[in-house]
Amino acid sequence: MTHTVLRPRSADGADASARPRRSVALLVLVLGTLTATGPLATDLYLPAFPQIAADLGASEARIQLTLTAVMVGMAVGQMVIGPMSDAWGRRRPLLIGVAVFTVASFLCVLVPSAGVFVVLRFVQGVAGAAGAVISRAVVRDLFDGDAAARFFSRLMLVVGLAPMLGPILGGQLLLLGPWQLSFAVLGVVSAVSFVVVLVGLPESLPAHRRSPQSPSVLLATVGRLLRDPRFIGPTLTLALSFAMMFTYISAFSFVSQNEFGASAQQFSVMFAVNTVGMILGTQVNAALIGRVGTSRRLLAGLAGALAAVAAMAVLGVAGLAGLVSLTAVFFVMMFSVGLVFPNATTLAISSQPASVAGTASALVGSLQFALGGGLAATAGLTATGEASLASMTVVMLSTGVVAALVFVGVALRGHARSAA
Known part of the structure; x- marks a missing residue:
């Protein structure tokens, strides 16, 4: 097995191996802040699910739909914003997205019904993409190869703080005020992110490397990516593994509090402990x-996650x-997905050239959130309309098994054929 050495590039494509560690650390911090906004948007209000359902007069399944709406919104948004960033550069679409997300967050404070809430969460998802x-x-x-893997692992260290601290902060905010306070805080965090991008993130895709795409060219690029096993194998593995994890994220708030009698604060602590597992894994x-x-x-990550879910069963x-x-089972599972992601x-x-990085990234994210959000929602399709430990286990075990089969059957064979 060969490895790509750590060899970062500057924005103009020249070797940038001598990039100061401080600038790399700043890049991790800026990109981590941006990437963490999505997890924070999903995790901050998780402890308040039962309270939101009672306040808006909606079923638990309807409130879970707000999570699915964010996932679908992020899937749609990435397929629009990714190609846009290939054509216009990275900064402009990013600033627009963060600004819209900020406005939508503050509007969530004022929602009169579950239906409006679902719509605003979809908008948040599109912009947060x-x-x-x-x-x-x-x-x-x-970055390329192992350098990219190393950077993504550093990024996950920063990003992992959001799902770890989100439920804890959300649980404490419930002691200070109603559940709407969580979205006010989210709006403030997003506004700070806008300033961070404006000041701290230079353009990484200069004009001469941009590739404006017509709809027909975009469709052709997406079609080629979907047919490339080196791309679609790891992408589907990521999406199915995310579905396994997101089933836990979306359902365990109800299960822990309604089935096992946990308080919102106890749930937030358990969630934080499990998130530490993911950070350690990365x-x-x-x-x-x-x-x-x-x-x-x-493969080690997939095996560990499957073993943990089997133990839960x-x-x-x-x-x-x-x-x-x-909590122990979920800790092992989260540690394992820290290796997978x-x-x-x-x-x-x-596996793809930098000229289509935005489109490739968009397709990765779209499939991740579409499959993740859609499959996780099936845990609530029970006779009572409420997720249970049994329904969680069925969905998580099914998605974990299929993820492993896809990686072995598609991704590994695709890379083997490419190497040959």
Whole structure:
């Protein structure tokens, strides 16, 4: 197994191996702030789900739909914003997206009904897609191979703080005021992100490297990406693994509080502990770069996640599931996806030229959030309309198994044929 050495590029394509560590750290911080906005938008209000359902007079399944709306919005937004950034550069679409996200966040404070809430969350998703898709494209502009994997692992360290701190902050905000306070805080964070981008993120795609695409050319590019096993294999692996994780994110607030009697604050602490697992996984991944191949690191993550979900199934069937045992299981699962996410992203994005990095990044994100949001929502399709530990387990185990099969059957074979 060969490895690409750490060799970052400057914006004009020249070698930038001598880039100061301080500038790399600043780039991690800026891109991490942008990428973390999406997870914060989903996790900050999770402890308030039961309260929101009661306040808006809606079912739990309807409130879970607000999470699905964000995922669908991010899927749609990335397919628009990604190609746009290939044609216009990275900064302009990013600033517009962050500005719209800020406005939508403050409007969520005023929602009169669950239906309006769902619509605004969709808008948030579309606008929030700018941070996710353009951050990945910027990394592709500047880094290759193992250098990209190392940077993505550093990025996940920053991004991981959002899902770790989000529910804790959300639970504490419920002690200070109603659930709407979470969206006011989210609006302030987004406004700060706008300033950070404006001041701290230079353009990484100069005009001579941009590739304006007509609709027909864009469709042809997307078609080629979908037919390329080196791209679509890791992308589907990432999307299905995200569906496994997002099922836990979207359903466990209800399950822990309604089925196991946890308080909003207890749920937020458990969620934070599990997120530490993901952060540790990404940093172990960074430490293994150069020693263990990218595909092997990814396979290890898939195996660990499947083992954790299988253990959850055994606990549920045996009637031994509790808050402590489930926290331990989810910790292992989150550690494992910390190995899956950066490596799957690296394999997919690095398989394509930088000229279509925005479009490739958009397709990665769109499939991730469309499949992740859509499949996770099926956990709530029970007779009562409420997610349960059993329904969570079925969805998570199914998506984890298919993710492993796709990676072995499509991605590995595609890379083997390419190497041959």
